[in-house]
Amino acid sequence: xxxxxxxxxxxxxxxxxxxxxxxxxxxxxxxxxxxxxxxxxxxxxxxxxxxxxxxxxxxxxxxxxxxxxxxxxxxxxxxxxxxxxxxxxxxxxxxxxxxxxxxxxxxxxxxxxxxxxxxxxxxxxxxxxxxxxxxxxxxxxxxxxxxxxxxxxxxxxxxxxxxxxxxxxxxxxxxxxxxxxxxxxxxxxxxxxxxxxxxxxxxxxxxxxxxxxxxxxxxxxxxxxxxxxxxxxxxxx
Amino acid sequence: xxxxxxxxxxxxxxxxxxxxxxxxxxxxxxxxxxxxxxxxxxxxxxxxxxxxxxxxxxxxxxxxxxxxxxxxxxxxxxxxxxxxxxxxxxxxxxxxxxxxxxxxxxxxxxxxxxxxxxxxxxxxxxxxxxxxxxxxxxxxxxxxxxxxxxxxxxxxxxxxxxxxxxxxxxxxxxxxxxxxxxxxxxxxxxxxxxxxxxxxxxxxxxxxxxxxxxxxxxxxxxxxxxxxxxxxxxxxxxxxxxxxxxxxxxxxxxxxxxxxxxxxxxxxxxxxxxxxxxxxxxxxxxxxxxxxxxxxxxxxxxxxxxxxxxxxxxxxxxxxxxxxxxxxxxxxxxxxxxxxxxxxxxxxxxxxxxxxxxxxxxxxxxxxxxxxxxxxxxxxxxxxxxxxxxxxxxxxxxxxxxxxxxxxxxxxxxxxxxxxxxxxxxxxxxxxxxxxxxxxxxxxxxxxxxxxxxxxxxxxxxxxxxxxxxxxxxxxxxxxxxxxxxxxxxxxxxxxxxxxxxxxxxxxxxxxxxxxxxxxxxxxxxxxxxxxxxxxxxxxxxxxxxxxxxxxxxxxxxxxxxxxxxxxxxxxxxxxxxxxxxxxxxxxx
Amino acid sequence: xxxxxxxxxxxxxxxxxxxxxxxxxxxxxxxxxxxxxxxxxxxxxxxxxxxxxxxxxxxxxxxxxxxxxxxxxxxxxxxxxxxxxxxxxxxxxxxxxxxxxxxxxxxxxxxxxxxxxxxxxxxxxxxxx
Ligand SMILES: Cc1cc2nc3c(=O)[nH]c(=O)nc-3n(C[C@H](O)[C@H](O)[C@H](O)COP(=O)(O)OP(=O)(O)OC[C@H]3O[C@@H](n4cnc5c(N)ncnc54)[C@H](O)[C@@H]3O)c2cc1C
Ligand code: SF4
Ligand code: FES
Numbered sequence: 001x002x003x004x005x006x007x008x009x010x011x012x013x014x015x016x017x018x019x020x021x022x023x024x025x026x027x028x029x030x031x032x033x034x035x036x037x038x039x040x041x042x043x044x045x046x047x048x049x050x051x052x053x054x055x056x057x058x059x060x061x062x063x064x065x066x067x068x069x070x071x072x073x074x075x076x077x078x079x080x081x082x083x084x085x086x087x088x089x090x091x092x093x094x095x096x097x098x099x100x101x102x103x104x105x106x107x108x109x110x111x112x113x114x115x116x117x118x119x120x121x122x123x124x125x126x127x128x129x130x131x132x133x134x135x136x137x138x139x140x141x142x143x144x145x146x147x148x149x150x151x152x153x154x155x156x157x158x159x160x161x162x163x164x165x166x167x168x169x170x171x172x173x174x175x176x177x178x179x180x181x182x183x184x185x186x187x188x189x190x191x192x193x194x195x196x197x198x199x200x201x202x203x204x205x206x207x208x209x210x211x212x213x214x215x216x217x218x219x220x221x222x223x224x225x226x227x228x229x230x231x232x233x234x235x236x237x
Numbered sequence: 238x239x240x241x242x243x244x245x246x247x248x249x250x251x252x253x254x255x256x257x258x259x260x261x262x263x264x265x266x267x268x269x270x271x272x273x274x275x276x277x278x279x280x281x282x283x284x285x286x287x288x289x290x291x292x293x294x295x296x297x298x299x300x301x302x303x304x305x306x307x308x309x310x311x312x313x314x315x316x317x318x319x320x321x322x323x324x325x326x327x328x329x330x331x332x333x334x335x336x337x338x339x340x341x342x343x344x345x346x347x348x349x350x351x352x353x354x355x356x357x358x359x360x361x362x363x364x365x366x367x368x369x370x371x372x373x374x375x376x377x378x379x380x381x382x383x384x385x386x387x388x389x390x391x392x393x394x395x396x397x398x399x400x401x402x403x404x405x406x407x408x409x410x411x412x413x414x415x416x417x418x419x420x421x422x423x424x425x426x427x428x429x430x431x432x433x434x435x436x437x438x439x440x441x442x443x444x445x446x447x448x449x450x451x452x453x454x455x456x457x458x459x460x461x462x463x464x465x466x467x468x469x470x471x472x473x474x475x476x477x478x479x480x481x482x483x484x485x486x487x488x489x490x491x492x493x494x495x496x497x498x499x500x501x502x503x504x505x506x507x508x509x510x511x512x513x514x515x516x517x518x519x520x521x522x523x524x525x526x527x528x529x530x531x532x533x534x535x536x537x538x539x540x541x542x543x544x545x546x547x548x549x550x551x552x553x554x555x556x557x558x559x560x561x562x563x564x565x566x567x568x569x570x571x572x573x574x575x576x577x578x579x580x581x582x583x584x585x586x587x588x589x590x591x592x593x594x595x596x597x598x599x600x601x602x603x604x605x606x607x608x609x610x611x612x613x614x615x616x617x618x619x620x621x622x623x624x625x626x627x628x629x630x631x632x633x634x635x636x637x638x639x640x641x642x643x644x645x646x647x648x649x650x651x652x653x654x655x656x657x658x659x660x661x662x663x664x665x666x667x668x669x670x671x672x673x674x675x676x677x678x679x680x681x682x683x684x685x686x687x688x689x690x691x692x693x694x695x696x697x698x699x700x701x702x703x704x705x706x707x708x709x710x711x712x713x714x715x716x717x718x719x720x721x722x723x724x725x726x727x728x729x730x731x732x733x734x735x736x737x738x739x740x741x742x743x744x745x746x747x748x749x750x751x752x753x754x755x756x757x758x759x760x761x762x763x764x765x766x767x768x769x770x771x772x773x774x775x776x777x778x779x780x781x782x783x784x785x786x787x788x789x790x791x792x793x794x795x796x797x798x799x800x801x802x803x804x805x806x807x808x809x810x811x812x813x814x815x816x817x818x819x820x821x822x823x824x825x826x
Numbered sequence: 827x828x829x830x831x832x833x834x835x836x837x838x839x840x841x842x843x844x845x846x847x848x849x850x851x852x853x854x855x856x857x858x859x860x861x862x863x864x865x866x867x868x869x870x871x872x873x874x875x876x877x878x879x880x881x882x883x884x885x886x887x888x889x890x891x892x893x894x895x896x897x898x899x900x901x902x903x904x905x906x907x908x909x910x911x912x913x914x915x916x917x918x919x920x921x922x923x924x925x926x927x928x929x930x931x932x933x934x935x936x937x938x939x940x941x942x943x944x945x946x947x948x949x950x951x952x953x954x955x
Contacts, residue, residue: 012835013733028545029578030476041738042687049736051276053443056479056572058371059280068848075575094836096414097736102836103277107391115379117338126335128347134340141340141372145279154852157841170379177338201919202855217922224923415832734833 002026003078005036007048008088010095018088018095027078033087034062034073037099050099057210060144063090063151064099070148070208090151092160106147109163113171113189118182133178140173140218142211149205149215155198162198163189165205165215172218175225187229196222238418238667243388244268245425245648246408248395248450250278252370252637253616254429255377257605260645261427262384268649270386271421273393273410275445275741279378282431282443283637286370287482287568289362290634292327294351298359300324307632308811310356310524311625312768313786314463317809319603319622323632323639330638331363339376340365353517355483356524356629367484367568373634393419394741395449397670398426398612400457401662405611409667413741416734418674420667422660425611425648428454428599429641432617436753437592437702438694439547441473441480450618452748454599455755459607460790462620462804464597464752465760466769468628469703471528473591475547479576481588483630485552485569486521488561489513492528493551493585494535495542500550504531512556526627526769529590533703544577544587551585558582590703594633596624596769597756600790605644613644622788622807626768677743679728686727686742689720693746696720697753701760706773710761717757721750755791758799763789782813858915861908868905871898913940 002024010018023044025036034052041048051061055074062073065088067081078085093101121127149165150156156164163171171190175183190196199219206216244265247258250272258272274281293303303324308315335341335349342350342364354362365372381387392413399406399420407422430450434442455461471492472481486492491512494500499520502509506523510516521528532550535541541548554562554569559582562570566581573579573586599614601607601621607614615621616637623636693716700713724747731739765781766772787803794800846852871893878889892898913936921932 010837011733012735012837013833017837018839030545030576032576042685046685046687046739046742047731047733049738051280053276053280053445054282054285055444055477056285056576058368059276059282059284059443061276061280077575079578091839092841094838096834096836097733100736102414107277110379111382114383116383117336117380119336121336123336124329124332126332126341126349129343130347131343131345133347134343138340138366141375142368143375144284144371145277145375154841154845157845174338179338200859202852203919204849204851204855206922207851214922216919217925220919220923221925412832415834417832 001028003036003081004084005040006084006086007040007098008086009048009098010089011047012097020086025078029077029079031078032074033064033066033071033076033078033085036078037073037087048099049097058144060146063146063148064088065091065151070151072146072148072210075210090147092151092153092157093147101147103147105160106145106150106164106166109167110145110170112163113167114182114186115167115170115174117174117177117180118185119179120181127179129178136178137173137176139213140169140176143169143173143213143215144211146210148208148210152204152208154202155200159194159198161194163194165209165219168196168222169213169215169218172222172225183225187226190222191226191230196220196226199223238420238671240420240422241271242422243271244423244652245270245427246421246423247272247427247429247645248274248408249281249429249431249616249618250274250276250378250389250391251281251429251431251616252283252373252377252634253431253641254278254281254427255374255381256638256641257427257429257613257615257645257648258387259377259381259384260642261649262381262386264646264649265652266384266386268386268652269388270384271388271390271423272381273390273395273408273421275392275394275413275449277391278381278389279375280445281374282446283370283374283634285441285443285480286373286634287367287480288354288484289352289364289369289631290331290373290638291354291357291362291629291631292331292635293324293361294328294349294363295360298361302358303327303361305811306357307623307629308625309814309816310627310629311623312627312780312816313782313808313811313813314466314625314767314788314806316622316625316807317811318807321809322603323623323636326639327635330635330642334373334376334638337376337380339372342366353487354629354631355522357631362631367482370634373637390421394744395430395453396674396744397666398453398457399660399663399666400609400612401660401666403609405609406660406663409670413736416737418667418671420663422663424653425613425651427605427613427615427644427648428618429614429616430618432595432598433749433752433756434592434595436694436697436749436756437467438691438698439473439475439589440478440592441470442478442592447745447749448595448618448752449745449748450614451598452751454607454609454612454614455751455791455793457609458793459609459612460600460792460802461752461755462597462600462622462788462790463625463759464595464756464791465701465763465789466596466624466626467592467701467756468525468594468596468769469529469590470593471525471532471590472552472588473593474572474576475544475549475587475589477576478591479572480591480593481552481569481572481586485554485566487515488554488565489515489557490521490552490554492521493553494540495550496540498540500535500540501528501531504534506531524627525593525630526771529703530771532590541589542587547587547589549587549589552588553585554581555583555585594628596620596626596628597759603643604647605640606647613648615640615644625806626770677729677740678732679730681730682727684723684727686724686739686746689724689727690742690746690749693717693720693750693753697756701757704771704773705760707761710757714754714757714761717750717754721754724750751793755799758801759789759791762801786813858912861912864901864905864908867901871902
């Protein structure tokens with residue numbers, strides 16, 4: 001059994017813009033899009049460039065557009081598609097080559113929200129944190145930094161300065177952590193014009209997130225936090 | 238070629254590399270620390286670890302007990318001084334991670350929860366749901382962003398170390414997105430490049446785990462120690478090798494052969510434990526190596542089933558019921574549904590052993606120092622002496638932290654006061670490498686790199702797999718040597734500079750073949766069976782402390798061949814004894 | 827980061843103006859945002875009504891006549907539909923932003939609240955009871 005894979009190829013040293021190439025790939029019921037790309041690279045064309053590593057949906061390397069929807073290549077299966085499918089690099093990021101996009105802006109945004117626990121205690125024993133306290137932020141700590149939500153976000157597409165879903169998820173993850181005291185330091189970023197208010201709750205990010213984190217909810221919970229924060233600062237002397 | 242000068246280079250952004258970089262930055266906030274990695278740090282394979290990290294935590298547990306479990310697990314090939322240091326430092330390191338925000342799983346009162354783990358007598362494994370490695374890696378990665386001293390060089394592939402007169406000068410690296418070569422100069426280089434599981438056909442490792450760092454050090458005369466010891470995990474998915482964790486068996490999953498028989502009872506792991514009542518160290522909860530070996534025996538006896546051309550046995554979870562599966566093993570169910578399209582509620586999961594961990598690696602001292610001054614190694618690429626002939630699950634994540642920190646601190650404390658002027662020796666080496674690199678390109682080839690790599694992984698699986706014999710290993714060696722020659726004659730047909738995947742695969746394969754040869758030679762010369770190294774040759778099926786209570790050291794000889802030496806094992810307080818499981822362990826005790 | 831451009835030439839696909847046509851998800855989003863247009867019309871009507879009231883009885887009568895025209899009624903029916911659709915999307919989003927209770931419960935609660943308020947208003951203006 002075979003399917004046709006159409007890949008948007010782009011070689012910066014030769015091409016002006018990406019163009020489509022077709023490949024025939026054999027498949028069975030466990031063949032993933034990543035397997036198909038590996039097959040093409042190993043059997044048909046060694047110049048095909050894409051990222052991957054864990055092949056089990058945890059390292060976040062392999063995000064691509066499959067039929068125009070952001071997906072993890074290793075967790076998307078040929079069995080679920082008709083005879084032809086189109087694969088291209090993630091939307092809204094600059095394309096370096098073929099399916100590889102430049103993720104630098106993503107990492108900059110992540111770094112901007114101070115994604116680490118801020119707490120000056122000198123204790124040598126673990127903090128106490130009840131399962132209920134853990135649960136408050138646990139989901140948001142599972143972001144694999146795959147960037148699918150950015151490829152799904154038209155606001156990020158229009159304005160790459162927008163912090164974007166995953167960075168705000170991560171800020172919320174630390175803000176909601178009972179051990180953290182750094183919320184005040186993170187709020188200026190979230191309140192700013194490229195922070196939570198740039199989001200119009202399109203909500204597609206929540207649909208595409210492979211870890212079902214609902215980044216849209218995180219962003220909009222961020223709006224509530226941001227509004228409270230601003231109100232307080234107005235009324236504080 | 239561009240030149241960067243810095244103070245400390247860390248090669249590798251996995252758990253070990255990140256921990257080392259942070260330790261260095263805390264020790265010397267004024268130093269310039271360059272963190273290089275061929276993938277973004279959070280893609281490193283530490284991300285895939287599920288189970289947990291060990292440290293003595295409960296009041297009824299003791300450092301002594303952790304020490305004994307580790308040494309016995311290693312089949313007495315661990316360096317006991319190193320183990321002593323390790324078990325002492327472990328707890329504080331996990332607490333440190335807690336202070337950095339790691340979401341460890343908790344008990345109702347808010348204290349840390351610890352779980353049981355294979356080979357450990359007591360509960361001492363810290364975990365963060367079923368994603369411990371993921372959380373450790375992201376906690377470290379995000380924490381590393383706090384330190385201005387740490388400068389990341391993401392997607393830089395290290396091609397070579399720059400070394401002159403037994404002193405490290407820096408590294409030579411390729412920036413993947415531009416294809417530019419960089420000479421990065423520093424008096425200290427810490428290798429944290431991870432294991433070499435991808436040398437084998439069936440493995441639980443990510444695509445980047447290709448043994449690069451081991452080959453880098455080896456090519457400059459550093460010994461690779463105990464390379465023959467490779468741990469198989471008994472339950473990987475066929476084809477992909479994706480890991481189905483021990484937890485599945487801990488919850489009561491059973492292993493069946495093609496006739497539906499619980500075959501483990503035939504291999505010293507019985508008596509059969511009743512369904513739904515798993516018992517530590519019996520049957521399905523026996524040690525990994527014994528379980529993998531039992532699979533091999535079944536395969537020889539023709540009792541394994543076939544799954545798309547792969548020999549498999551079955552992990553049956555059906556008796557646990559929908560409810561329990563959804564509650565306790567959601568990730569496993571998800572993996573099985575996705576990657577073999579099987580619902581564990583309805584059908585048993587086909588599984589087979591897959592290479593999981595490389596116990597051997599770059600020979601180091603307690604602080605990670607190697608025989609080259611200024612060069613360190615930590616994490617899975619190193620052999621500090623913790624694992625001996627067999628690693629205990631959940632010791633290695635803690636290892637990354639304990640020894641990563643030690644190496645980072647040591648490197649930072651011993652930084653030379655004056656920045657050194659540029660070295661002509663480094664430039665010469667870099668230029669030689671640059672010319673070599675340029676000579677790799679050529680026209681389209683008959684053979685592809687992918688086909689050579691496949692030949693290597695199959696040869697390793699056949700010759701240096703779960704059970705080994707003289708003839709098989711010799712065959713494997715012959716194949717490896719021939720593959721090395723074929724690779725030398727091969728050209729890279731893709732001439733582009735930006736993300737040249739073919740070039741990287743070429744370089745990784747040349748590293749891999751070199752490491753594979755040390756593995757094969759070390760195994761050939763170890764004429765006994767110990768831990769993960771099991772021989773079938775008559776007379777060699779038992780442990781032989783008389784002749785082989787020794788570490789194997791593999792050096793690269795001038796002609797490129799592997800030269801072996803031996804090093805006595807440091808034994809401080811626990812003399813060798815038999816390593817037994819199942820009912821036999823009870824009789825012995 | 828060392829600034830080596832080398833052979834790099836990242837390609838950035840500009841976001842086309844019709845990006846929202848690419849996907850049914852975006853279409854639904856645009857529809858949600860577009861519900862504001864009929865609402866604008868309704869607000870205009872209301873304001874005109876208030877103004878006419880201040881201008882005296884005859885003005886008010888002609889406003890009432892205007893409101894009774896079939897096309898105005900049709901448009902206002904559209905307004906009702908649009909605001910119901912908007913309410914639906916809003917009610918579904920709200921539990922995600924303020925996860926106080928299980929989502930289905932919160933959604934049902936919000937609809938119930940709407941119904942009660944509507945009944946109260948109807949009662950207040952004497953349409954019922
Ligand atoms: C599926 C799985 C489950 C596991 N579960 C457990 C567990 O429950 N408990 C436990 O204790 N252990 C577990 N382990 C083992 C443990 O996870 C690993 O030993 C450990 O994570 C290795 O970490 P590391 O930092 O040494 O290397 P890695 O995390 O592999 O990182 C290697 C780094 O080196 C970089 N690198 C490599 N080569 C180059 C090069 N040429 N140039 C530049 N950079 C390079 C890579 O980019 C990467 O950043 C598991 C392993 C696997 C595979
Ligand atoms: S929030 Fe979800 S989609 Fe976005 S980067 Fe994280 S895991 Fe990926
Ligand atoms: S390869 Fe790691 S997420 Fe797909």
